[in-house]
Amino acid sequence: MTKLELQGFKSFADATQLVFEPGVTAIVGPNGCGKSNVSDAVRWVLGEQRARLMRGTKMDEVIFQGSSARRPVNVAEVSLHFSNDEGILPVPFREVVITRRLSRSGDSDYFLNRAPCRLRDISDLLRGTGLGSGTGVVIESKMIDALLSDRADDRRELFEEAAGVGLYRDRRRTTERRLEETTGDLQRLDDLINEVSSQVRSLARQRKRAERHSEITTRRFTVELSLAARSMAAWHEELERLQLRVAELREQLPAAEAGMVEAEIARDAAQGARAAAEAQRNELARLVSAQREQAQRIRGEMAVAQERQRNATARRQRAESEATAGEETGTRITAERQAAAVELTQVEEALRDADAELAQHQEAENEVRRLVAEARHQVEVAERELRALQDRARRIEHDRERTVRELEEIRQRAEALAEERSSLQDALALARREQDEAKAEVDSANENASAAAEELEAARQADRSAREQESLARAELFRADEALTSLQGRVNALEQLERDRVGLAPAASALLREREQFGEGAVLGPLSDFIGADQDSAVLVEKFLGNSVHAVLVRDADAADAVRRWHADANPGPLLLLPLDAMTEETAGTPMPDALALLVNAAAPARAWIRNLLGHVHAVDDGRAFVDARGAMWLPGTAAGPGPLRRRAELAELRVQLNTLEVARREASRVADAMRDALANSERRVVDASEASQAAQQRARTAAEQHLERARRVARAAKEAQDAAALAERLDARTAELVERGSALDADAAVLGEQATGLEAEIAAARARASSAEEQQEEARERRTRWQVEQAQVRARVQMAVDRERRLTQEVATAANRLAQLREELSELARSDSVLAEQMIAWTLELETREATLADGEASLAEAERGVRAADDALMAADHALSEIRRRSSAVADELHHAELRFTELSGRRTAIRERLETEWRRPLEEMLAELPPIDVDTESLQAEAVELRRQLEQLGPVNALAIEEHDETMKRHD
Secondary structure (H helix, E strand, O other), X not given: OXXXXXXXXXXXXXXXXXXXXXXXXXXXXOOOOOHHHHHHHXXXXXXXXXXXXXXXXXXXXXXXXXXXXXXXXXXXXXXXXXXXXXXXXXXXXXXXXXXXXXXXXXXXXXXEXXXXXXXXXXXXXXXXXXXXXXXXXXXXXXXXXXXXXXXXXXXXXXXXXXXXXXXXXXXXXXXXXXXXXXXXXHHHXXXXXXXXXXXXHHHHHHHHHHHHHHHHHHHHHHHHHHHHHHHHHHHHHHHHHHHHHHHHHHHHHHXXXXXXXXXXXXXXXXXXXXXXXXXXXXXXXXXXXXXXXXXXXXXXXXXXHHHHHHHXXXXXXXXXXXXXXXXXXXXXXXXXXXXXXXXXXXXXXXXXXXXXXXXXXXXXXXXXXXXXXXXXXXXXXXXXXXXXXXXXXHXXXXXXXXXXXXXXXXXXXXXXXXXXHHXXXXXXXXXXXXXXXXXXXXXXXXXXXHHHHHHHHHHHXXXXXHHHHHHHHXXXXXXXXXXXXXXXXXXXXXXXXXXXXXXXXXXXXXXXXXXXXXXXXXXXXXXXXXXXXOHHHHHHHHHHHHHHHHOEEEOOHHHHHHHHHHHHHHOOOOOOEXXXXXXXXXXXXXXXXXXXXXXXXXXXXXXXXHHHHHOOEEXXXXXXXXXXXXXXXXXXXXXXXXXXXXXXXXXXXXXXXXXXXXXXXXXXXXXXXXXXXXXXXXXXXXXXXXXXXXXXXXXXXXHHHHHHHHHHHHHHHHHHXXXXXXXXXXXXXXXXXXXXXXXXXXXXXXXXXXXXXXXXXXXXXHHHHHHHHXXXXXXXXXXXHHHHHHHHHHHHHHHHHXXXXXXXXXXXXXXXXXXXXXXXXXXXXXXXXXXXXXHHHHHHHHHHHHHHHHHHHHHHHHHHHHHXXXXXXXXXXXXXXXXXXXXXXHHHHHHHHHHHHHHHHHHHHHHHHHHHHHHHHOOOHXXXXXHOOOOOOOHHHHHHHHHHHHHHXXXXXXXXXXXXXXXXXXXXXXX
């Protein structure tokens, strides 16, 4: 280290350079001058990331914070210069400058020889040189303590760093971390491959469902369109008939409505006549009812007046009797008032005598009560003093008993404590022996735990190896599955093409579809069905035969003539027929040694034709030319033929490859299963080893805890023995104290007993005096009570006399008032009798007049009732005629309405069918009906088929319309 440059770092606000000459450089100065900032700068520029070691809480505190005379700066920068003349640092520079820069915005930069770099680059450069943020380049007091520590771990860390072992330890950690990341990436890759494979299989299933959905939809289109066409044709005639009937009914409806209007007018006239008769009858009935009510009212008033006359006569008789009785009562009450006044005077004199006697007895009773209170007070004072002495005596007795019990308990406890101290000494010796045994168990358990940890590490290593082998086997099985799936897809596709005869000439395909009309066995099939060859031979044969490979074998010439007539009518295109009776094996001849016929396998029905076509020609220049037995050369085009032979050959080879792949897949599956079993066994061994290691560690911890527990027991036993000795001393002191206290309590009890005896004698004398005074008080109270009763009785007689006089005075006044009222009532009754007699005469004359008028009104009402019945009959006849006309008009309107509804319903159905079909298939209905092929199936069968097709579509459920394209794209991505 040759130079240190600081700027903006802590107390070094300005640019500062410290040059380190060879030898020892010392920095001295008073406290607070910045000596520690120099060592902090060296530690910081070497990459220290812990703000605590920079004597701060945040890293930006190393930037100069400012002072009273200087503003703070925003950047701190430290550069450390090294001499690399000996090439210790692995860089091609003789001087190496390491720079670190930090801004208040949080940006931190590192530079190596003024070039930007990473902290990792600087750490790797300085690794192994003794420099770095965690090395001994800056020695602190705690690092010196670590060097001198008794713990080997503290010393080992510093020694390993000084020896350069930390470099390799960090590299090992980095490599292990990268290996773990690579293993995780491989596992994620396996997961992605498995996910794509599952997507391929899912899309394959979706593709099949989409193809099936397309087939069912096409058939459903034809069926539903046919049903719609038939329904619309069936409704056409009914719509025309309904249209004619609606026109007729619309012509009849106005005449019916005019007749109904005339009938309603006649009915309204009859109803008006009936309403007039009803109004006249109601008016007469109202008048008759009013006359009746008035006559009835007069009769009621006359009855009330008669009853009032009778009541007035009876009341007058009662009033006269009451007046006579009132005069007699007044005379009697006057005599009673005089007798009551004499009695009141006598009773008041007796009350004054009783009051005087009662006052004399009350004074005597008060004097006796005072004497009783004084005697009771003396008794209470003496009893309080006696109770206080008794309480003190009881407390002393309780203290004596408590002292005796405590003394007995202390003696018993002292005896038990002696035995306990002996037991504690034995327990202490036993605990020390157990502590020594636990120390030996701890050492043994630690050795077992170390051995179990080594076994666990070995098991984990074996498990990692088994996991890698299982991953390789799983990858091999996945590749086998993918190859098998891909090949199976190709085989299925080729088989589907073979079943659909894709690539066959259109005329040959049309003939095969119509082969049943020529009879059974008349059309055998295309020539390519009877030729088998490998791919190379198939290519040569297809090149030579060209379109002849699509020739169709027929049974004989008659079958060929029948096909010819069909061909002339249908005109499907060019077609080559090969009658079997036109060519035999003798006619075909013997094939040439290198003929094409020897490269293929010919089936029996077409063997003669195949020998004839291929037996006299051979390939030249790998199929670029063909020469027959005559020497003629056939030069085919460069384009390949239709390919049915080559496809069949490819299919045969693919099936062989498929069988081979299935065998390989089974083998890979077996290996993968074996690897999984091996991995499961390895994992079980790891689990067993881990459990054994954990058990050993648990035993070690248990042994250590037992050792600590037994050490605590020894300490606790020693402590208990010391406590027992101290307790024995305290018990002896307490025994002496209790004996002295018992003697003092006995003396106090004797003194209190003598004082209590004297107080009891005084209480007995006071109680005798109080008893004599209470007897005198009781006699005085009896005399006072007797005179109080006498006084109350006299007062009651006085009150009774007063009340009687008051009552008699009120009765005199009441009798006078009542007599005046009776006389007034008699005069009023006389006047009422004369008025009622005059009213009775007037009411009798008015009643006769009302009854005559009522008889005339009832006769007019009967005549009006007969007019109302006649109007009802006329109205009923008009209603009947109107109902009949309305029924006929309603029948015409209903028929018209139903016809219009039916016409509208059928038209709506046609419109709904049109809209539904056009909406569902997105084409005009006329265009779809024009392209509809004829179907010779009854309507019920079509309806059943439509229901079945809808059911199949519902069973398929939602279909991914893009499954075919997605499957192809996913297969390409997977491959």
